[in-house]
Amino acid sequence: MAIPKVLGVETEYGIMMRGGESNPIAASSVLINAYIQELARSGTASSAPRTGWDFEDEHPGNDARGYSIERQFPPEVETHLVNAVLTNGARYYVDHAHPELSTPECADPRSIVVFDRAAERILQRSMLAAAALLPDGQDIVVYKNNSDRKGNSYGTHENYLVDRAVPFAQIVAQVMPHFITRQIYTGAGKVGTEAPGLTSADVPYQITQRADFFEEEVGLETTLKRPIVNTRDEPHADHQKYRRLHVIVGDANLSEVATFLKVGTTAVVLCMIEDDWLSRDLLPARPVQTLRHVSYDLTLRRPFELVDGTAITALEAQWELYRQARLYAQERGLACIGGEEVGEEVLRRWEAALTGLESDLSSLVTTVDWVAKQRVLNGYRERHDLSWDDPRLAAMDLQYHDLRPEKSLAARVGLERMVSEAEVEAAVLHPPVDTRAYFRGRCLQRWPESVVAANWDSLVFDIGGDPLRRVPMMEPLRGTQAHVGSLIDSCDSAAELLQKLEQ
Amino acid sequence: MAEREQIKKQAPTKSDEVVEPVPATSESGEKIKGELDDLLDEIDEVLETNAEEFVKSYVQKGGE
Numbered sequence: 001m002a003i004p005k006v007l008g009v010e011t012e013y014g015i016m017m018r019g020g021e022s023n024p025i026a027a028s029s030v031l032i033n034a035y036i037q038e039l040a041r042s043g044t045a046s047s048a049p050r051t052g053w054d055f056e057d058e059h060p061g062n063d064a065r066g067y068s069i070e071r072q073f074p075p076e077v078e079t080h081l082v083n084a085v086l087t088n089g090a091r092y093y094v095d096h097a098h099p100e101l102s103t104p105e106c107a108d109p110r111s112i113v114v115f116d117r118a119a120e121r122i123l124q125r126s127m128l129a130a131a132a133l134l135p136d137g138q139d140i141v142v143y144k145n146n147s148d149r150k151g152n153s154y155g156t157h158e159n160y161l162v163d164r165a166v167p168f169a170q171i172v173a174q175v176m177p178h179f180i181t182r183q184i185y186t187g188a189g190k191v192g193t194e195a196p197g198l199t200s201a202d203v204p205y206q207i208t209q210r211a212d213f214f215e216e217e218v219g220l221e222t223t224l225k226r227p228i229v230n231t232r233d234e235p236h237a238d239h240q241k242y243r244r245l246h247v248i249v250g251d252a253n254l255s256e257v258a259t260f261l262k263v264g265t266t267a268v269v270l271c272m273i274e275d276d277w278l279s280r281d282l283l284p285a286r287p288v289q290t291l292r293h294v295s296y297d298l299t300l301r302r303p304f305e306l307v308d309g310t311a312i313t314a315l316e317a318q319w320e321l322y323r324q325a326r327l328y329a330q331e332r333g334l335a336c337i338g339g340e341e342v343g344e345e346v347l348r349r350w351e352a353a354l355t356g357l358e359s360d361l362s363s364l365v366t367t368v369d370w371v372a373k374q375r376v377l378n379g380y381r382e383r384h385d386l387s388w389d390d391p392r393l394a395a396m397d398l399q400y401h402d403l404r405p406e407k408s409l410a411a412r413v414g415l416e417r418m419v420s421e422a423e424v425e426a427a428v429l430h431p432p433v434d435t436r437a438y439f440r441g442r443c444l445q446r447w448p449e450s451v452v453a454a455n456w457d458s459l460v461f462d463i464g465g466d467p468l469r470r471v472p473m474m475e476p477l478r479g480t481q482a483h484v485g486s487l488i489d490s491c492d493s494a495a496e497l498l499q500k501l502e503q
Numbered sequence: 504m505a506e507r508e509q510i511k512k513q514a515p516t517k518s519d520e521v522v523e524p525v526p527a528t529s530e531s532g533e534k535i536k537g538e539l540d541d542l543l544d545e546i547d548e549v550l551e552t553n554a555e556e557f558v559k560s561y562v563q564k565g566g567e
Contacts, residue, residue, distance in 0.1 A: 012566040012567065014563050015563070016560070024564055095566060096565070097563070097566065098563070098564070147563075148561055148562055148563035149558065149561065152562070152563045152565045153567075154563060154566030154567060155566060155567040223566070223567050224565075248567065362535075376543070379542070380543055391554045391555040391557075391558045392554040394554070394558040395550060395551050395557050395558050396550065398557070398558065398561055399549075399550065406549070407551075409546060412542060412545055412546070412549075413542065414538075414542075
């Protein structure tokens with residue numbers, strides 16, 4: 001039986017300091033600190049994070065293939081850098097030279113859309129708060145994209161809870177075809193190419209931001225020799241029962257529908273893998289080349305070779321996965337991705353995306369980022385008679401991802417909304433109610449002075465006098481509102497909560 | 504390619520008649536074109552003024 005797909009998305013944002021010295025690490029710190037100070041100043045005192053991140057559980061060197069190279073990958077204990085835990089259960093911090101926001105654990109793909117949007121709001125507010133602190137003429141601008149167009153890439157990673165009993169080799173072989181072919185509706189679009197040896201003449205426009213940067217099929221790296229399937233084995237949960245599949249191959253999406261489909265279809269595919277449902281082997285013969293092949297093929301009609309010697313297009317592979325998912329839903333249900341309602345919406349939107357890609361691209365201009373971006377690029381190109389290497393098109397490409405509402409092109413192209421602004425606003429400050437993020441977020445709201453450190457699978461309390469007390473949260477679906485909501489509400493202090501938890 | 508045909512048949516596409524593109528002269532075609540024109544006007548207004556300089560200065564460190 002497939003286990004519930006607890007989900008998360010981590011986004012590294014592009015950052016520009018304008019009008020001042022451009023140090024991205026310093027700028028990222030200013031940005032995040034400004035947000036936290038603004039929360040404190042605006043009187044949302046209980047929402048002002050002062051809790052540090054707890055690195056006890058970080059083991060980025062553990063490899064899902066069964067070994068560890070811990071010495072090469074020490075946990076990144078960057079104590080001098082900002083590392084905040086927010087009351088919505090998210091982590092907001094400086095990673096390398098980027099501001100990064102990891103959503104709280106979510107129980108279904110729609111919830112991911114809400115918290116991914118809330119993350120954008122948090123970054124937008126951070127920009128405003130930073131502008132108020134910085135000298136006149138300076139500001140910080142944030143971009144939700146994955147490349148600087150000069151060969152430097154930064155990631156949008158997805159996380160899926162999977163059953164440790166499933167052999168990792170099976171996950172690799174069966175999820176890779178989905179990662180390679182889902183690009184046709186998850187791609188955020190990019191003008192030109194950053195692949196070595198290719199120019200704008202070879203690839204004027206492509207479907208994804210990221211395909212240029214992948215060099216391996218499977219591996220532990222994330223910063224160089226990036227692999228299509230990442231093997232980092234850090235479940236942030238009970239090691240005996242769970243894996244966390246850490247997916248680094250996707251694009252950041254501005255379209256809510258694209259985010260929903262990216263996470264929703266992948267969650268369904270992982271459920272099918274756990275239940276050994278997939279009958280047809282769709283593994284490409286040359287995965288790395290095929291990842292680019294799919295990203296470069298705007299006709300969506302060019303087949304590639306599979307390991308079994310047959311040829312298939314990305315669209316055909318996706319239809320096959322969709323058809324399998326339909327049958328799976330009929331037979332087994334979709335409780336594993338958050339219930340029938342949200343599951344049905346994933347399937348409905350998946351079908352609509354494939355139908356549009358097959359017969360009417362213009363039906364996708366409000367849902368698929370690369371199609372929405374291509375539409376305005378083509379329109380602008382024709383209006384001003386521009387060649388594909390004109391810097392104005394590259395500028396439009398970057399500006400599609402600009403998070404400032406007054407500059408964002410994505411905000412102007414009429415993208416469909418799936419979630420309400422009220423839901424997004426609530427998610428800026430409040431955690432999801434249906435995962436352990438609820439316990440984390442609510443404890444931070446109620447007793448920020450008593451929570452001295454937090455990470456994904458524990459909270460550390462200081463209730464005075466006694467030694468620090470760690471409360472483990474090894475089950476991502478415990479600590480929900482249903483489990484602990486009334487308990488937390490009934491306690492006047494963290495000490496009382498800990499006492500009752502021990503009873 | 505019997506296999507590919509089979510996949511297409513099993514895939515529950517809505518119906519074949521939607522494949523025909525909407526003629527550009529139709530009312531909705533004109534409306535869509537007008538909307539795009541308005542959007543392009545707006546893009547002209549908000550696009551970074553020195554596109555070349557902006558694109559050049561957008562430099563990031565690799566991440567992840």
